[in-house]
Structures are given as C-alpha cells and as structure tokens.
Amino acid sequence: MDDNFDPYGNAIVIGASGGIGAALMRKLESDGKFRKVIGLSRTSDPALDLTDEDSIRSAASYVGDMGTPRLVIIATGVLHGQGMEPEKSHRALTAASMANSYAVNTIGPALIMKHFLPLFSKSGKSVMAALSAKVGSIGDNHLGGWYSYRASKAALNQIVHTAAIELRRSHPKAVCVALHPGTVDTGLSGKFAKSGLTVQPVDSAAEALIGCVDRLKPENNGAFLDRTGEPLPW
Numbered sequence: 001m002d003d004n005f006d007p008y009g010n011a012i013v014i015g016a017s018g019g020i021g022a023a024l025m026r027k028l029e030s031d032g033k034f035r036k037v038i039g040l041s042r043t044s045d046p047a048l049d050l051t052d053e054d055s056i057r058s059a060a061s062y063v064g065d066m067g068t069p070r071l072v073i074i075a076t077g078v079l080h081g082q083g084m085e086p087e088k089s090h091r092a093l094t095a096a097s098m099a100n101s102y103a104v105n106t107i108g109p110a111l112i113m114k115h116f117l118p119l120f121s122k123s124g125k126s127v128m129a130a131l132s133a134k135v136g137s138i139g140d141n142h143l144g145g146w147y148s149y150r151a152s153k154a155a156l157n158q159i160v161h162t163a164a165i166e167l168r169r170s171h172p173k174a175v176c177v178a179l180h181p182g183t184v185d186t187g188l189s190g191k192f193a194k195s196g197l198t199v200q201p202v203d204s205a206a207e208a209l210i211g212c213v214d215r216l217k218p219e220n221n222g223a224f225l226d227r228t229g230e231p232l233p234w
C-alpha cells in the first residue's frame, strides 16, 4: 500500500502545454488516480515561467492551496528556438544559448524543487519526476555535439540526485528522479529524430512514463531512469 499514491493527493504537470506534458495531462486525467490533476505552463492561470522565480513561488502557493501534491512532473525543456540550435561543434557555442539552456533545463527545475518539495507530505509516497534526457548522460556520450543541452541535462541530473538525498532525510517514502522519456514525436525533437530511431507517439510516451512513476519505490530515490524504469549511466 505504501508503494501506491494516496488517491486524495493531487498530480501536477509543469509544462502542460508541451507535447509530452499535454499527453501526461490526458493520461493522468483519464486514469483518475488523483483527486485533481493540475497543469501549469506559461499560459496557464496562474502562469509559471521557469525564468521567473516569483511566478514559480506563486504557482507553488496556488498548488498548496488546492490540497497535497503527491506527484509533480517537470515536463518542460528547451533544445532549440529563438536563434538557438543544438551545437555540432565547439565553434558554434554561444554564451547566450548556453545560458538559455541552463535557465530552462537546470535552474528552472531546481527552483521548482525549492518551492514544490516543501509541499510534500512527510508520510506516504510522493514523487518529484524531472524529465531529463539520455543525451545528458556523460557515460553514454559517444557522439559528442549538443553541448548546451547535454550539459544542462547533466547538471539537472546532479540537482535531482542532490535534492533526493536531502528529501530522504525528512520524507522516507518520497522519490525524486530524473526520467528519460525516449525519443518522442514533439516539437522539441521532431526535426532531429534520425531515421532508424524509434520515435514514440506522445500518448505512448506518457503511458510509459506514468507506468514508471506508478512503480517507483523509495529505493529508486535519486535515480536516473529510462521510461521502463531501467537505470541509465550518469
């Protein structure tokens, strides 16, 4: 029983406007395992912008007023856009692209943990799951390239692991993990998915991710896992 979520708890999806985030909302709403499913994004009410800590603080306060969150999934991220492209060479590095990757992929999720982890109950199962990426694995990096995205996700993994250690001291049943969703058909990955790679539809990815989250146990706290629950190298 302790490995299951309290059905009176709420589930929160941060990045509900994204490809995977919207699919996670649909899956959680159709499963009906949580009392409320709350989606947050830059266009929700309240709005949450990862680059604006005040908006994160206000969104956390709103979520706290709605009941106890048992599941928080951070489904935000950036790989390209606004003049930013994944770098094929160190020659393409720019401070602005690196700073933007860190702001959205690392610092924003860290601030989500700062403001949302204190809302967790000290007893029973609670999960903070940040969507990371296998390309953030240093051990698995055989191809190079994508400097900013890789580095920002590696740093995110370190933040997740560090927060997990702190969380365990006060919340023995809580789990904080980094999850790799696989390659998924969204605006983030679309034009970079190489032929030969298995690209999943968003709804299959959401189903696999929620299945993984459902199976998480306290011993998984601090791990970097793929969508099936298998550990990935740091």
Ligand SMILES: NC(=O)c1ccc[n+]([C@@H]2O[C@H](COP(=O)([O-])OP(=O)(O)OC[C@H]3O[C@@H](n4cnc5c(N)ncnc54)[C@H](OP(=O)(O)O)[C@@H]3O)[C@@H](O)[C@H]2O)c1
Residues within 6 Å of the ligand: 014, 015, 016, 017, 018, 019, 020, 021, 041, 042, 043, 048, 049, 050, 051, 074, 075, 076, 077, 078, 104, 131, 132, 133, 134, 180, 181, 182, 183, 184, 185, 186, 187, 188, 189
């Ligand atoms: N798709 C894949 O193949 C794949 C593979 C590995 C890992 N991932 C990871 O999975 C996660 C979700 O990716 P996705 O494929 O669903 O991408 P997506 O469709 O591009 O969604 C990205 C989400 O991030 C949000 N976001 C970006 N900047 C933000 C900011 N400053 N403040 C708040 N929200 C912000 C977007 O909000 P707006 O709608 O407001 O722009 C959107 O909700 C990311 O962490 C990504 O790195 C994806």
